[in-house]
């Protein structure tokens with residue numbers, strides 16, 4: 001049983017894939033996936049820009065809202081590529097405690 005919100009949303013998004021019978025006339029996600037990758041890439045670009053603007057303005061509520069939009073559209077992209085959010089969480093866990101500066105230095109070593 002997938003009990004995190006990201007896993008539950010991913011489960012739903014998988015049902016919207018064209019090969020799983022996703023119907024663009026009843027589902028926003030199926031509409032995006034039917035026109036993959038261009039449709040969701042356009043939305044990711046738009047939502048990222050909206051987050052940049054909200055951050056510039058320092059509007060707390062708007063930052064939360066736009067980040068949710070961006071994360072959601074990233075989940076749609078992952079669904080298209082058959083990548084589960086758990087893989088992203090595992091990658092973040094792998095990086096936990098490793099300073100970005102340290103990691104960058106190790107690349108040039």
Ligand SMILES: N=c1c2ncn([C@@H]3O[C@H](COP(=O)(O)OP(=O)(O)OP(=O)(O)O)[C@@H](O)[C@H]3O)c2ncn1[C@@H]1O[C@H](COP(=O)(O)O)[C@@H](O)[C@H]1O
Nearest residue numbers: 009012013016026027028029030031043046068069072073
């Ligand atoms: N979390 C979301 C979610 N967040 C945002 N959105 C939609 O993403 C779109 C964001 O686009 P904008 O804010 O730019 O609004 P817009 O201008 O109307 O959008 P466009 O027509 O330009 O694409 C809106 O239509 C939102 O409703 C979402 N749509 C769906 N979900 C999840 O996905 C599930 C499946 O959705 P359907 O496939 O539509 O049933 C839902 O049950 C939710 O859990």
